[in-house]
Amino acid sequence: MTTTLTPILTSFWDDPKSWTLDTYVRNGGYRALEKAFGMGPAAILQAVKDSALRGRGGAGFPTGMKWSFMAPPDGGPRYLVVNADESEPGTCKDVPLMMANPHVLVEGVAISSFAIGCEHAYIYVRGEVVHVYRRLLRAVEEAYAAGHLGDDVHGSGATLDITVHAGAGAYICGEETALLDSLEGRRGQPRSKPPFPGVAGLYARPTSVNNVESIASVPGIILEGVDWFTGMGTEKSTGFGIFSLSGHVKNPGQFEAPLGITLRELLDMAGGMRDPDKELKFWTPGGSSTPLFTAEHLDVPLDFESVGAAGSMLGTRALQIFDETTCVVRAVDRWTDFYKHESCGKCTPCREGTWWLKQILGRLESGVGDEEDLDKLLDICDNILGRSFCALGDGATSPITSSIQYFRDEYVAHLTHGGCPFDPKASTLIAKDHKESVSA
Amino acid sequence: MAHDFGLQTASGHLTVSEESKQAYPADVEARFRADAAQVLERYPQKRSALLPLLHLVQSVDGYVTGRGIDLCAEILDLTTAEVSGVATFYTQYKRHPNGEYTVGVCTNTLCAIMGGDEIWEAVSEHLGLGHDETTEDGKITLERVECNAACDYAPVVMTNWEFFDNQTPESTIRLVEELRSGAVVRPTRGPNRVSTFKEVSRVLAGFPDGRADEGVGAGPASLVGLALAKEQGWTAPEGESSRHQGSPTTHGEPSADGDGATDASPAGAARGTTMGRTEVTPASDDAKARKAEPAAARDEADETPAEEETSTRTTGSTPKTKKKKKDS
Numbered sequence: 099m100t101t102t103l104t105p106i107l108t109s110f111w112d113d114p115k116s117w118t119l120d121t122y123v124r125n126g127g128y129r130a131l132e133k134a135f136g137m138g139p140a141a142i143l144q145a146v147k148d149s150a151l152r153g154r155g156g157a158g159f160p161t162g163m164k165w166s167f168m169a170p171p172d173g174g175p176r177y178l179v180v181n182a183d184e185s186e187p188g189t190c191k192d193v194p195l196m197m198a199n200p201h202v203l204v205e206g207v208a209i210s211s212f213a214i215g216c217e218h219a220y221i222y223v224r225g226e227v228v229h230v231y232r233r234l235l236r237a238v239e240e241a242y243a244a245g246h247l248g249d250d251v252h253g254s255g256a257t258l259d260i261t262v263h264a265g266a267g268a269y270i271c272g273e274e275t276a277l278l279d280s281l282e283g284r285r286g287q288p289r290s291k292p293p294f295p296g297v298a299g300l301y302a303r304p305t306s307v308n309n310v311e312s313i314a315s316v317p318g319i320i321l322e323g324v325d326w327f328t329g330m331g332t333e334k335s336t337g338f339g340i341f342s343l344s345g346h347v348k349n350p351g352q353f354e355a356p357l358g359i360t361l362r363e364l365l366d367m368a369g370g371m372r373d374p375d376k377e378l379k380f381w382t383p384g385g386s387s388t389p390l391f392t393a394e395h396l397d398v399p400l401d402f403e404s405v406g407a408a409g410s411m412l413g414t415r416a417l418q419i420f421d422e423t424t425c426v427v428r429a430v431d432r433w434t435d436f437y438k439h440e441s442c443g444k445c446t447p448c449r450e451g452t453w454w455l456k457q458i459l460g461r462l463e464s465g466v467g468d469e470e471d472l473d474k475l476l477d478i479c480d481n482i483l484g485r486s487f488c489a490l491g492d493g494a495t496s497p498i499t500s501s502i503q504y505f506r507d508e509y510v511a512h513l514t515h516g517g518c519p520f521d522p523k524a525s526t527l528i529a530k531d532h533k534e535s536v537s538a
Numbered sequence: 539m540a541h542d543f544g545l546q547t548a549s550g551h552l553t554v555s556e557e558s559k560q561a562y563p564a565d566v567e568a569r570f571r572a573d574a575a576q577v578l579e580r581y582p583q584k585r586s587a588l589l590p591l592l593h594l595v596q597s598v599d600g601y602v603t604g605r606g607i608d609l610c611a612e613i614l615d616l617t618t619a620e621v622s623g624v625a626t627f628y629t630q631y632k633r634h635p636n637g638e639y640t641v642g643v644c645t646n647t648l649c650a651i652m653g654g655d656e657i658w659e660a661v662s663e664h665l666g667l668g669h670d671e672t673t674e675d676g677k678i679t680l681e682r683v684e685c686n687a688a689c690d691y692a693p694v695v696m697t698n699w700e701f702f703d704n705q706t707p708e709s710t711i712r713l714v715e716e717l718r719s720g721a722v723v724r725p726t727r728g729p730n731r732v733s734t735f736k737e738v739s740r741v742l743a744g745f746p747d748g749r750a751d752e753g754v755g756a757g758p759a760s761l762v763g764l765a766l767a768k769e770q771g772w773t774a775p776e777g778e779s780s781r782h783q784g785s786p787t788t789h790g791e792p793s794a795d796g797d798g799a800t801d802a803s804p805a806g807a808a809r810g811t812t813m814g815r816t817e818v819t820p821a822s823d824d825a826k827a828r829k830a831e832p833a834a835a836r837d838e839a840d841e842t843p844a845e846e847e848t849s850t851r852t853t854g855s856t857p858k859t860k861k862k863k864k865d866s
Contacts (some may be wrong), residue, residue, distance in 0.1 A: 101769040104774035113766055116755030129779065148603050174584070184687045193687040197727065198756040218582070225593070225630050225742050226686055228699040229728040232741060236750035261580045264629035264742045266589050269684065283588030283614070285627040301583055322777020329775055338774070341763075345648055351690045367750030367766055372705060387645065418648050418689060432647040436684055442627075465693065484540035526653035528706055 101359040103367070104330060104338045107314055108354045111198040116234050119240040119505060122201035128246055130317035132380075134209045135254040142213040142320060148320045148325040150336045155181055155272075155309025155487075156384065156413045158335075158402045161316075165214050168296040169304040173273040177305040178216040179281065179295075180313055182223040183265055185273040187384035188416035191340040194352060196223070196230045199314075200237035203261065206313035208246060208319055214306055218259045225264040232383040234262045258453025269440035273488045275299075275440065287444045288488035302346050311340060331357035333413070334337035335401030345419040346372040346525070347380075358404070361417060362395060362396040362519050376421040376436035380504065383412015386433045389500035390426075410500070424531075425520035426505045427512055430497045437494035448491030449480040455498065462509060472502055474511055554633070558603035567609070570598060574613050577744060584614050588624055590743040593629055597739035601632035629634045630742075632679075637672040638734050639717045642683035642696040643710070649685070652692040653706065654789045658682060661714060677718045679735075690759035691726070700725035703757060826862030 110116055110125045120126070134142050146538030147162030161183045180203065181384075184192040203221070211219045223231050232446055237262050240444020243246045249257050258323060261495065265279060270276045271286040278300050316336065319327045328336045335357040340380055344350045355364070361381065365371070371378060376391045389410040391398070403509035405412040420429065438452040456473055460509060461467045479495035502509065523529055562570065562846045573594055590608060595606030602625045609616045625631045643658045644650075665673055667680040688694045691703030694712050702713060703726040716723050722731045727747035735740070741747050767773070 102770065102772040103763055104772070105764050105767045106774045108760075108764050109774070111756040113583030115751075118751070127778065159768075187685040187686060188648060188689050189685070190687045190689045195653060195754055198760065200638050208773055224687075225628075226683070226696065226699050227701075227752075228723075228738050228741055229701070232729070232746060232750040235744070235746050262578075262744070263586075264593065264744065265630075266592065266742075267630035280589065281586060282583065283585035283624065285624055296654040318777075323708045325773060341716045342690060344692060345652065349762045350692070350843070351759035351761075353763035353766075368762065374547075403588050420651065424651055429647045429651060432650055434644070436646055439684065465605065522651075524654060526656060527704065528656070 101355060101363050103353055103355050105234060105354050106318055106338055107195055107199060107202055107311070107340065111194070112500065112508070115199045117200055117237065118160075118266070119201060119237070119244060122199070122205075124329050125323070126318075127201055130321035131205050131208050131246060131254055134320050135252050137320070139213045139215065142209060145319055146210075146316060147323050148324045149237055149519060151315055151327070151336070152335065152402060153309055153318065154311035154315065154339055154414070156186065156387075156411075158412060161308060161312050163188065163431065164296065164308070165210075165306055167294070168214060168306055171215050175303050176215045177280065177300045177303055178207060178211045178214060178218070178312055178313075179221040179274075179300055179305055179307045180221040181272060181274060181277055181307055182221050182230075182310045183269075183277060184310070184388060184414075185224055185272050187415055188342070188344060188382055188385045188418040189414040189435060190342045190416065191352060191414065191427060193230055193312060195226055195310060195340065197233055200230075202240070202314045202317060203234075203242075203296075203310055203419045204237050204452065205246070206316040207260055208241075208251065208258055209316050210306075210308070210313055211416075212251075212254075212256050216306075217257045218261070220281060221260060221262045221301070222271070223262060223264055224271070225266045231264050232260065234480040236260055238520050250330055264347065268442070269436075270442040270485055270488070273490065275363050277307060287442045288490075290487055291470070298422050317462075328505070332399065332401045332403070334403050341415045343368045343417045343419060346376070346378075346421040346424070348372055349421050357412075358399040358401040358414065360397050360399055361391075364400075365419070368435065371419070371421055373421065376423060379420050379422045379424055379453060380426060380501070381420060382416060382418045382465070383410050383495075385416040386418070386436070387411075387489070387496050388413040389496045390504060396470060403524075409495075421525070423520070423525040425463075425525075426501050427459070427463050428520065428522070430501045431456075431463045433497045434459050435492060437490065440489060441494075445486035445488075445491065447482045447485040448494070451478050451491060452494050454478055455482075455494065459498070462487055462512055463518055465512050465515060468513060469510060472506065476502060545574050546802065556598070558601075559605060562598075562605055562609070565737075566598060570594065571610060571613070573745070578613075585616065587617070588614060588621065589628075592621075592625055593739045594743040595792075596632065596636070597736050597743060600736055601634055601636050635672070635676070635733050637679035638677050638736075639698055639732065640679045640681055640696075640735055641710075641714055641717070642681040642686075642699075644684070644692070644694045644696070645682045646684055646685040648689050648838040650690050654693040657693055657695065657705055657707050657710050659712045664711050665714060667788070673718070675718065678714055690762075691757060697723065697725065698735055699742075700728035700732050701757075703759075725753070728753050 110533050115120050115121050143165055143312055151161045152158040152279055153161055167240050207219045244438050245283045247258050251258055268286045273288050275289035276286040295305040296308055327490045331337045338356050341353045353364055379391045380392050381393055381404050382388055391410055397466055434456045438456040439449045441452045455478055458471050482491040483495050491521045577582050577590045581587055595602050599606055607618050607621045611621045617705045645654045645658050669682050672679040686696055688701055695702040695704050695705045724731055729752040
């Protein structure tokens with residue numbers, strides 16, 4: 099093992115009252131905000147740029163660059179909007195972060211807002227995690243009471259208000275312009291870009307939309323320094339991130355590590371596969387929208403460049419692990435169901451395409467159809483990819499094209515077998531418990 | 539749903555019951571308007587209040603009623619069509635009376651494969667309900683839900699948007715029976731009891747219920763990495779704050795590698811030393827050089843402890859798996 103874990107955002111999640119202001123301050127909280135006021139906006143922006151922090155929400159766009167692309171101040175309002183609509187299948191890092199340590203996000207929002215000249219920031223959290231929403235509301239309330247928010251924060255003269263806004267159930271609102279439409283009280287549908295949010299975002303004003311973990315990483319960069327941050331990770335994928343292991347691993351959970359760690363290392367840390375006699379079959383490096391990997395990719399460094407070079411995307415570091423008991427067609431069919439359900443309907447290729455993909459995949463999983471359907475699937479994917487306003491449709495094609503690439507034979511086996519050749523019970527958590535109790 | 543290959547039904551979405559069109563009693567409407575005024579204060583443009591206000595409608599009516607749409611439209615200067623257009627876009631807004639508790643079984647891929655499908659089948663059969671259908675006693679609305687960002691706790695069931703982790707068909711049937719009996723039901727990660735659909739809808743409109751401090755900060759899966767790091771003495775490198783705060787002799791202090799130093803085991807000591815070496819390198823130096831050097835050092839030093847780890851960790855199957863993988 100060459101890489102070790104670096105608990106930073108997660109460092110005191112085990113405190114019995116980890117979410118409170120008291121706990122946060124006891125662990126050094128809000129010192130970065132104080133330091134930031136001493137530095138001034140330009141120096142904060144420079145530090146975030148120099149840290150080369152790349153967006154942690156999936157796309158990996160450099161956060162500092164995003165801020166610097168905002169239209170210059172013209173005296174009108176400028177907005178920071180935190181994307182806390184974590185909904186990508188497999189992704190489960192922001193929700194535990196906000197539940198256990200909401201103040202690191204609030205402090206990050208305060209520093210980031212000061213840097214970009216924002217006086218009213220929004221945290222858009224998905225509505226389906228009500229306890230996270232409670233914790234965020236409470237954290238903001240505590241921060242106001244302690245003078246970390248409101249008028250003349252820390253005597254700096256800066257004003258900052260935060261509104262925590264709950265969504266109402268729509269994956270598409272994780273797309274930044276759909277999120278802005280939703281925050282404006284509309285159906286959450288992506289906008290045509292340009293203009294980018296940096297020029298015309300919320301209420302057509304300059305806006306930066308950033309992921310929870312990106313903003314939560316800012317206090318550390320300010321307090322501990324750029325070199326501290328770039329000392330972790332790789333040259334182009336600097337810093338740390340929360341890696342979420344789920345599925346057929348012994349100890350699924352959250353692992354905060356430098357970017358560039360491998361799945362082999364993380365699997366070791368998670369106690370290996372759930373059943374050591376079962377082989378790793380396929381996995382997602384960053385959620386269902388990132389092309390599948392297989393056991394041959396165990397040593398791919400999990401940084402933006404290496405994962406990209408290996409044919410997928412780092413995405414949200416949502417490592418969903420599936421062993422040989424899992425039917426890949428069933429998995430992909432279900433993800434396709436999701437994309438079909440969540441397509442907002444604005445762009446025809448995505449709206450119609452995901453529907454047809456589901457028709458064909460559902461048929462294949464039931465053993466109906468023929469091998470030409472595979473080419474038809476690939477053809478439809480080709481007609482969706484890159485042809486819509488946002489990346490939802492693109493994401494829908496990833497599991498399909500990658501699974502046909504690696505597991506074409508398994509699709510064919512469904513046809514020759516006249517149905518799914520797998521026993522769905524074998525892949526369940528209960529199957530594991532059953533096995534353990536038998537062997538014990 | 540699993541066998542329709544993508545077809546959707548419109549049942550319950552095209553009909554609006556008569557009661558949903560009746561005007562609110564005066565006191566209910568007055569309270570709604572007062573609450574709405576508070577919601578509007580949060581935004582520079584009032585249309586932004588629409589999502590919270592629709593949650594607020596559900597907190598009063600238990601679903602998005604016609605009268606709720608009318609009132610939202612009036613308050614926000616929108617047409618009822620505009621409000622309906624938004625209400626029909628989001629899955630949390632119900633177009634027909636919802637049960638007191640929404641029980642949502644995650645059947646997205648990971649949870650489905652980990653047992654979500656079995657849970658769904660069992661509870662659906664037990665209650666005699668399909669997706670988005672409600673028991674006759676009005677207690678439970680059953681749903682298939684999409685990924686709820688708790689995959690490390692799969693399979694997951696949500697009850698009124700509170701987490702019920704690592705569920706089984708039996709535990710979920712027990713859960714719905716407890717909910718129907720009126721017992722206090724406590725989520726795995728959440729407040730001390732599950733609130734009703736209407737109560738939770740009020741929270742989602744941005745009105746705290748005072749339960750934020752209840753429940754755990756993090757569940758066991760969220761802490762797996764942190765616990766391992768503590769066990770191994772792994773910490774993040776030290777940065778500027780500790781150097782500025784500490785005395786000029788920071789380099790000589792045990793500081794963060796104290797864990798390793800006090801650890802009696804050779805593995806811990808070895809690790810502590812290694813970590814220490816990483817951390818005391820002055821940050822003002824070239825960051826890349828710093829990165830390259832300790833990485834190599836760690837490589838050697840960690841070889842031994844990694845072997846020893848396996849005997850102390852209960853999860854001893856790992857190295858075998860690893861070896862097998864390399865061979866295959």
